[in-house]
Amino acid sequence: MSNFISEWGSTLTTGLGATLAMTAITLIVTIIIGIPLGILLVETNVNGMYPNRPLHAIFETIVNILRSLPFIILLFLILPVTQIVAGTTIGIRGVILPLVIYCAPYLARLVESSLLDVDPGIIEAYQSMGIKNSKIVFFILLREARSGITRGLTISIIGLIGATAMAGLVGAGGLGDIAYQYGFQRYQPDVMYASILILIALVQIVQSLGNWIAKKLSK
Numbered sequence: 001m002s003n004f005i006s007e008w009g010s011t012l013t014t015g016l017g018a019t020l021a022m023t024a025i026t027l028i029v030t031i032i033i034g035i036p037l038g039i040l041l042v043e044t045n046v047n048g049m050y051p052n053r054p055l056h057a058i059f060e061t062i063v064n065i066l067r068s069l070p071f072i073i074l075l076f077l078i079l080p081v082t083q084i085v086a087g088t089t090i091g092i093r094g095v096i097l098p099l100v101i102y103c104a105p106y107l108a109r110l111v112e113s114s115l116l117d118v119d120p121g122i123i124e125a126y127q128s129m130g131i132k133n134s135k136i137v138f139f140i141l142l143r144e145a146r147s148g149i150t151r152g153l154t155i156s157i158i159g160l161i162g163a164t165a166m167a168g169l170v171g172a173g174g175l176g177d178i179a180y181q182y183g184f185q186r187y188q189p190d191v192m193y194a195s196i197l198i199l200i201a202l203v204q205i206v207q208s209l210g211n212w213i214a215k216k217l218s219k
Helices: 003-044 052-069 071-077 079-086 091-116 120-128 133-145 146-170 174-185 187-216
Strands: none
Touching: 003 052, 003 071, 003 091, 003 133, 003 174, 003 187, 052 091, 071 079, 071 091, 071 146, 079 091, 079 133, 091 146, 120 133, 133 146, 133 174, 146 187
């Protein structure tokens, strides 16, 4: 064990750092895009506070198309776009765009589901008091749905960690890249298993923390 740590410890640490960096950067952009998109899916619906069928149809179509694409296919499909936007298709810079395109619609659907679970009677009560719809959305609806949104965000982060592992196939770095390069191509299963165990531990930490925060927010 000590020999393995001394030989591969720095490599695995670097890979973990790259995985965390990809996850953190993508998560920030995904939240900025995904949560507003989820709100728009709910509020532009026929039963929403800002019904707009054409706009809702556009959002629905975009989300459905992007969610139907497996990440590995999406990754290669938008390589030309990634090259234009990021200036590269490898490394952390080269994988952020496909990760965001993959995760943002997924988070939007989870946010939509959480918002739809809010009791409509609560919204009607505030509307009857003359409170503006915009204030209801941002100060009431999101507050009531915060526990569900947190659980959805937790699921999104776990999916994102899995996607970063697949991104290793295009040289994005991280634990997935280490598992592929060393564990598969160089036939060093101990390195692959170590990478997998770290990913499992990371997912367990995220899940436990997400459940704890969601439980606190539901009170």
